[in-house]
Amino acid sequence: xxxxxxxxxxxxxxxxxxxxxxxxxxxxxxxxxxxxxxxxxxxxxxxxxxxxxxxxxxxxxxxxxxxxxxxxxxxxxxxxxxxxxxxxxxxxxxxxxxxxxxxxxxxxxxxxxxxxxxxxxxxxxxxxxxxxxxxxxxxxxxxxxxxxxxxxxxxxxxxxxxxxxxxxxxxxxxxxxxxxxxxxxxxxxxxxxxxxxxxxxxxxxxxxxxxxxxxxxxxxxxxxxxxxxxxxxxxxxxxxxxxxxxxxxxxxxxxxxxxxxxxxxxxxxxxxxxxxxxxxxxxxxxxxxxxxxxxxxxxxxxxxxxxxxxxxxxxxxxxxxxxxxxxxxxxxxxx
Numbered sequence: 001x002x003x004x005x006x007x008x009x010x011x012x013x014x015x016x017x018x019x020x021x022x023x024x025x026x027x028x029x030x031x032x033x034x035x036x037x038x039x040x041x042x043x044x045x046x047x048x049x050x051x052x053x054x055x056x057x058x059x060x061x062x063x064x065x066x067x068x069x070x071x072x073x074x075x076x077x078x079x080x081x082x083x084x085x086x087x088x089x090x091x092x093x094x095x096x097x098x099x100x101x102x103x104x105x106x107x108x109x110x111x112x113x114x115x116x117x118x119x120x121x122x123x124x125x126x127x128x129x130x131x132x133x134x135x136x137x138x139x140x141x142x143x144x145x146x147x148x149x150x151x152x153x154x155x156x157x158x159x160x161x162x163x164x165x166x167x168x169x170x171x172x173x174x175x176x177x178x179x180x181x182x183x184x185x186x187x188x189x190x191x192x193x194x195x196x197x198x199x200x201x202x203x204x205x206x207x208x209x210x211x212x213x214x215x216x217x218x219x220x221x222x223x224x225x226x227x228x229x230x231x232x233x234x235x236x237x238x239x240x241x242x243x244x245x246x247x248x249x250x251x252x253x254x255x256x257x258x259x260x261x262x263x264x265x266x267x268x269x270x271x272x273x274x275x276x277x278x279x280x281x282x283x284x285x286x287x288x289x290x291x292x293x294x295x296x297x298x299x300x301x302x303x304x305x306x307x308x309x310x311x312x313x314x315x316x317x318x319x320x321x322x323x324x325x326x327x328x329x330x331x332x333x334x335x
Contacts, residue, residue, distance in 0.1 A: 005323060012315050017068075019311045020304075024064050027300050067304065070095045075105055098299045108287065108306065114185050115286035119275045122206040126213025127264060133214070134221025134260075138229060139248060149218060156215025161274050165208045165281035172204060179204055185285035205282045209274055213267060220263045224256040231255075258328050265321035269314040 058066075070093065077089040095104040137146040159167075173181035180201045189195050228234065229252055237247045276288035283289075287306060294302035326332045 005319070008319050008322070012319070016308075016312060016315060020068065020071075020308050021064065023304055023307050023311070024060070024067065027303060028060050067095065067301070071305070071308070078103075078105075095301050095305060097294075097302045099294070099297045099302070104301050104305045107290065107302070108309075111285060111287050111290050114183075114284055115272070115275055115279070115288065118183075118202060118205045118278070118284055118286065119209065119271055121202060122209035123213055123268065123271050125206055126210035127217055129210065130214040130217035131221055131260075134218040135225055135248070135253065137218070137222045138225030141226065146222075149222070153215040153219050156211045159211070161208050161212070161277045162281060164211060165204070165278055168204045168207060169281070181282075183282045183284040205278050205284060208278055208281075209271060212274060213271060216267060217260065217263055220260050221256065224259050225252060228252045228256045254328065258325060261324045261328060262321045265317045265324070266314070268317050269310055272310060272313070 074089060074092045074094055077092065078094060080086060081089050096102070097104050097107060100107060133149045133152075137143075137149040140146055169181045172179045180197075181204075183201050183205060184197075187194065187198060187201070189198050234247060234252060237251055238244075272287070275284075275286065276291060278284070279286045279288035280292060291303065291306050293299075294306070
């Protein structure tokens with residue numbers, strides 16, 4: 001298993017480099033200019049000096065290796081210096097945002113906790129609801145519960161976040177007045193009352209994102225359980241006198257979780273994609289909103305860094321899913 005993990009990590013390096021190059025070239029060829037939002041009264045020669053100061057005066061074959069050096073070497077050095085008090089970076093140039101003129105990773109570190117609160121909670125809630133729904137729906141196939149679970153899943157698949165987000169705002173904020181419509185990112189939890197308010201403002205964003213997760217995972221869980229419930233080893237276990245709970249929860253569930261683990265692992269990056277829309281709807285000051293603002297302002301370093309971090313997350317989740325395959329299924333050997 002260790003040798004397989006090392007091989008996959010080594011093979012992921014050229015994959016990530018290719019992804020970084022594709023993202024960079026797409027942003028390079030995309031229309032838009034960071035200087036377009038500058039006042040028209042600024043003379044052209046001043047704008048040209050500003051372009052040179054932002055590094056836009058260099059060709060792409062100079063700027064792309066520079067970004068790679070800053071991402072993989074300079075930024076980790078600053079991170080190590082901040083933890084251990086060393087001086088590895090020695091004042092090297094970091095990745096700087098075109099809009100804020102501040103280090104990109106510092107801005108991401110400020111926005112990341114808000115996104116993790118909403119996205120992390122929604123994914124945990126979605127998976128926790130989806131697994132029991134899938135198990136019970138498969139065990140009681142074609143029952144009322146199964147039909148209701150199928151109906152909810154179809155809604156989750158069909159309704160996009162930008163529509164369901166507005167819908168829950170209209171119902172629970174405008175009509176009923178139960179929940180705040182805007183997420184207060186400056187809110188601090190210091191006592192029970194502030195904790196309750198934090199939970200209240202998280203309910204609607206978490207509900208919207210968890211609906212999609214529940215729909216996807218529950219369908220995969222149901223299909224995998226149905227496939228295993230008809231296997232010979234299940235009939236053998238029942239013939240030996242094992243209780244139904246032991247047969248379902250110990251034998252069937254473990255084998256059924258093998259394909260579902262992949263769906264859960266690969267769904268983590270996709271939930272960040274859904275958070276981009278959800279954060280715009282609920283005004284969550286997280287990574288999704290930061291990416292939208294950077295795209296509107298042609299902030300290439302910010303867009304490049306955020307999208308590449310999502311690509312790294314996808315590659316790592318693929319690796320984790322493959323490793324968990326071997327843990328859950330003893331028939332799978334990588335060495």
